[in-house]
Amino acid sequence: MTTAFSFDLHATDGSARTGVIHTPRGDIRTPAFMPVGTAATVKAMMPESVAATGADILLGNTYHLMLRPGAERIDRLGGLHRFMNWDNPILTDSGGFQVMSLADLRKLTEKGVTFRSHVDGSKHELTPERSMEIQRLLGSDIVMCFDECPALPASEETVATSMRLSMRWAQRSRDAFGDRPGYALFGIQQGGVTEELRAESAEALTGIGFDGYAIGGLAVGEGQEAMFGVLDYAPGQLPVDRPRYLMGVGKPDDIVGAVKRGVDMMDCVLPSRSGRTGQAWTRRGQVNIKNARHADDPRPLDEDCSCPACRQYSRAYLHHVFRAGEMISGMLLTWHNLHYYQEIMQGMRAAIAAGRFAEWESDFHARRAEGDIEPI
Numbered sequence: 001m002t003t004a005f006s007f008d009l010h011a012t013d014g015s016a017r018t019g020v021i022h023t024p025r026g027d028i029r030t031p032a033f034m035p036v037g038t039a040a041t042v043k044a045m046m047p048e049s050v051a052a053t054g055a056d057i058l059l060g061n062t063y064h065l066m067l068r069p070g071a072e073r074i075d076r077l078g079g080l081h082r083f084m085n086w087d088n089p090i091l092t093d094s095g096g097f098q099v100m101s102l103a104d105l106r107k108l109t110e111k112g113v114t115f116r117s118h119v120d121g122s123k124h125e126l127t128p129e130r131s132m133e134i135q136r137l138l139g140s141d142i143v144m145c146f147d148e149c150p151a152l153p154a155s156e157e158t159v160a161t162s163m164r165l166s167m168r169w170a171q172r173s174r175d176a177f178g179d180r181p182g183y184a185l186f187g188i189q190q191g192g193v194t195e196e197l198r199a200e201s202a203e204a205l206t207g208i209g210f211d212g213y214a215i216g217g218l219a220v221g222e223g224q225e226a227m228f229g230v231l232d233y234a235p236g237q238l239p240v241d242r243p244r245y246l247m248g249v250g251k252p253d254d255i256v257g258a259v260k261r262g263v264d265m266m267d268c269v270l271p272s273r274s275g276r277t278g279q280a281w282t283r284r285g286q287v288n289i290k291n292a293r294h295a296d297d298p299r300p301l302d303e304d305c306s307c308p309a310c311r312q313y314s315r316a317y318l319h320h321v322f323r324a325g326e327m328i329s330g331m332l333l334t335w336h337n338l339h340y341y342q343e344i345m346q347g348m349r350a351a352i353a354a355g356r357f358a359e360w361e362s363d364f365h366a367r368r369a370e371g372d373i374e375p376i
Helices: 047-052 062-067 071-076 080-084 096-100 128-138 156-177 195-208 224-231 252-260 270-276 308-312 315-323 327-354 357-370
Strands: 006-013 016-023 026-030 032-037 058-061 090-093 106-108 113-116 123-126 142-144 184-189 212-215 244-246 265-268 279-282 285-288
Touching: 006 327, 016 252, 016 327, 026 032, 026 327, 032 270, 032 327, 058 062, 062 071, 062 090, 062 096, 062 123, 062 128, 071 128, 080 090, 090 096, 090 128, 096 113, 123 128, 128 142, 128 156, 156 184, 156 195, 184 195, 195 212, 224 252, 252 327, 252 357, 270 279, 270 327, 279 327, 308 327, 315 327, 327 357
Parallel strands: 032 058, 032 265, 058 090, 090 142, 142 184, 184 212, 212 244, 244 265
Antiparallel strands: 006 016, 016 026, 106 113, 113 123, 279 285
16 A cells, blocks of 8 residues: 555546546545535445445545534544544545635634634634644545635636735645645645636745645636636646646536546535435436426436436435435435446546547537436
């Protein structure tokens, strides 16, 4: 078993890339989708079920875990991996995005952010140094530097000021992280939708030096067209020999478009959140299982899917348990969604390795354009 963090790039097809991130806790095949375990659990899923979908890595949330049950408590109990019964790699975000979304409940300074907990109103301070300490206590394999992320649209002046603050925080995060063999620290590029600001951010980050680089500040209200416009150049501003992580994305076509443009890692709550609200993502697009047309349909949700929801249950049953408010509804639909997302990733990895990504992408979009199958 490897004792160091490293990234091997195995093949490229256009800008799309496939490779492997090596960590002491296991390999991460790229492009990779990370299910989100906000509060030390992927909602409606057992850890072994998440692994069965093909996920190599999970994401944990620093903000939520620091508030409840607390990073120090998790550390005393053996770290996040043992606490949540997940032996594979974990990436933790820095907490910055969640704190920034608190708006009226937080105060931003050069030092960091003070805020009041959404749980009980208690006052907390989060700085680059404290974020690094919390993520060390959690024991995450990939740590994110602390940054500030303004919502879009915003003025170029606002975005530039925020980006430069994040770059100063990135240096402080690097200093506080220190030398931790086997663990990785990722820098986060900011700059909104302005190419020059993105280039300035990338130059600052590479000057500091990180084990991987995230593209932050997207999927915050700018829309897919603007996001893809940034991704047409942003990955190329970052080092070729390090993983590139697009934060908080997204829908299946967002993911495919990001990989096409050179992204290696992604995360999003969408597949699990959708599963709990009766939404399923399939090869032919989105299915709303609550619709009455599914009530008498004996067919599977997706005839080409091998997940338990599709192998063992009908649309009629999935419709019934959702309408009845049964917990198994969210469990089965979440399992299906996560399984489908991992099938997308595996399909792209194989296509890139074979030099057939354009063909795979064309088939992906063609099947989704067909729409959901009609009821019998």
